[in-house]
Amino acid sequence: MTMPGDWSVRSITRRLFPLLVALTCLELLGGLTLGSFEATLARYPSLLVLVPVTIGTAGNLGSVLSARLSTAFHLGLLSFEPTDERLGGNAVATLALAVSVFPLVGAGAWVVTWATGTATLPLGTVVAVALVSGAVLAVLAVLVTVVAAYGAYRFEADPDDVVIPVVTNVCDVLGVLVLFGAVRVVVG
Amino acid sequence: MTLRSVAVETYRSALPPLLVSALGGLLAGAILGGMEGELAAVPGLLVVVPAFLAIRGSVYGSLGSRLSSALHQGLIRPELAYDERLARAVAAALLNGLAASLVAATLAVGLLRALGRTVAPWPTLALIALAGAAMAGIALVGTILVVVFLGYRRGANPDDLVGPAVTTAGDVFGMAALFLATRLALAVS
Numbered sequence: 001m002t003m004p005g006d007w008s009v010r011s012i013t014r015r016l017f018p019l020l021v022a023l024t025c026l027e028l029l030g031g032l033t034l035g036s037f038e039a040t041l042a043r044y045p046s047l048l049v050l051v052p053v054t055i056g057t058a059g060n061l062g063s064v065l066s067a068r069l070s071t072a073f074h075l076g077l078l079s080f081e082p083t084d085e086r087l088g089g090n091a092v093a094t095l096a097l098a099v100s101v102f103p104l105v106g107a108g109a110w111v112v113t114w115a116t117g118t119a120t121l122p123l124g125t126v127v128a129v130a131l132v133s134g135a136v137l138a139v140l141a142v143l144v145t146v147v148a149a150y151g152a153y154r155f156e157a158d159p160d161d162v163v164i165p166v167v168t169n170v171c172d173v174l175g176v177l178v179l180f181g182a183v184r185v186v187v188g
Numbered sequence: 189m190t191l192r193s194v195a196v197e198t199y200r201s202a203l204p205p206l207l208v209s210a211l212g213g214l215l216a217g218a219i220l221g222g223m224e225g226e227l228a229a230v231p232g233l234l235v236v237v238p239a240f241l242a243i244r245g246s247v248y249g250s251l252g253s254r255l256s257s258a259l260h261q262g263l264i265r266p267e268l269a270y271d272e273r274l275a276r277a278v279a280a281a282l283l284n285g286l287a288a289s290l291v292a293a294t295l296a297v298g299l300l301r302a303l304g305r306t307v308a309p310w311p312t313l314a315l316i317a318l319a320g321a322a323m324a325g326i327a328l329v330g331t332i333l334v335v336v337f338l339g340y341r342r343g344a345n346p347d348d349l350v351g352p353a354v355t356t357a358g359d360v361f362g363m364a365a366l367f368l369a370t371r372l373a374l375a376v377s
Contacts, residue, residue, distance in 0.1 A: 007273045007276045007277055007280075008276060009276055009279055009280040009283065012276075012277065012280035012284070013280055013283065013284055016246075016247070016250060016280070016284050017284055017287065017288070019246070020243060020247070020284060020287075020288040020291075021291055023239075023242055023243070023246055023288075024239045024242070024288055024291055024292045024295065025295065027238045027239035027242045027243075027292075028235065028236075028238075028239050028292065028295055028296060028299060030238040030239075031234070031235035031236055031237060031238045031239055031296065032235055032299065032300075032303075034234050034235060034237065034238065035234055035235040035300070035305065038227070038234050041234075042224060042228070045221050045224065046221075048217070048221045048224070049214070049217035049218060049220065049221040050217060051217060051220060051237070052213050052216040052217045052220060052237075052241060052359050052363065053210055053213030053214050053217050054213075055213075055238055055241070056209060056210070056212075056213040056216075056241075056355060056359055057206065057209065057210055057213065059245075059355075060205075060206055060209055060355065061206075064198070064202045064206070068198060085189060085190060085191040085194055086189075086194055088191045088194070088195075089190075089191045089192070089195040089197075089198065090194060090195070090198050092191065092195040093194070093195040093196075093197075093198035093202070094198075096195065096199050097198075097199060097202055097206060100203065101203075101206050101207065101210055104207070104210070105210050105213070105214065108210070108211075108214045109217060112214060112217065112218045112221060113221060116218075116221070116222070118221070165246075172238065172242055173238070176238060
């Protein structure tokens with residue numbers, strides 16, 4: 001929470017900068033993965049167009065889920081049982097959101113390259129890559145969020161401070177890794 | 189409250205902002221897709237892209253959140269007039285954004301060299317990172333101020349607006365800034 005008067009550049013930096021460096025290191029892992037299949041991305045521009053939106057949507061799915069679980073946690077409503085409706089319901093929603101949004105994203109990416117005359121892959125392939133990535137990412141996002149939330153609970157940390165940033169950024173990196181895997185599997 | 193009702197509620201509530209963000213992400217992707225030449229000319233540039241976008245999201249998301257809380261607490265007014273707190277928060281955001289971007293570029297160069305992969309010279313990537321961070325920063329500060337202040341004045345809760353606004357604008361302005369910064373670096377080298 002921000003406290004009145006605690007707005008000096010120095011104190012903001014002291015709290016923000018270490019987090020930024022940690023975040024950067026994590027994201028560089030995703031970056032290195034991207035770099036390792038740069039040639040494939042250059043060959044299939046639709047896949048390059050997919051990169052920012054895959055990372056972004058993965059991160060958003062993670063943040064929606066972790067924010068909701070965090071609220072439930074604060075209200076004392078969360079239990080870590082597989083039969084918990086809040087947990088189950090949000091997990092199902094995450095999967096449903098992913099399979100709704102990712103195919104649209106894939107189609108959108110293909111349309112962008114089609115409009116600029118650079119499409120080399122068929123629409124179906126790009127949508128398949130996006131859908132496979134989305135489904136896998138949804139499952140991973142749920143797992144990561146539950147583990148992180150449980151960790152916060154065990155170590156008595158505030159999920160808002162820990163879970164949300166961690167989950168969002170881990171999901172970003174997973175976005176790249178899963179996209180890479182999906183491309184390998186679908187495109188070859 | 190059943191599992192199904194929880195699922196439906198979350199789905200209905202989260203779908204619109206997800207779609208809007210995805211649109212912004214596609215726009216950012218379109219810019220990246222158009223940067224094939226620049227990516228080829230500056231090896232290692234692609235490696236810093238995720239970190240660069242993530243830094244934008246974190247720094248300006250944090251700024252937006254801070255300003256929103258301050259508005260709720262009555263510490264600042266939703267006006268574009270000079271305010272010491274506001275100026276400090278903006279300065280801190282810009283400084284941290286620039287510094288973190290420089291760190292990202294530097295680490296990328298170090299890691300790629302250690303892995304034996306081709307990478308552009310450090311001054312080139314450092315210039316791209318700093319110029320990109322500066323340009324994106326200015327655009328994003330403007331965006332945040334408009335979204336948070338205008339949103340508040342119109343009776344919305346800026347807390348709800350900051351996340352999607354920063355993610356979307358951060359990706360689009362971030363990629364655009366990176367593109368311009370790369371053109372700049374290639375022109376002067």
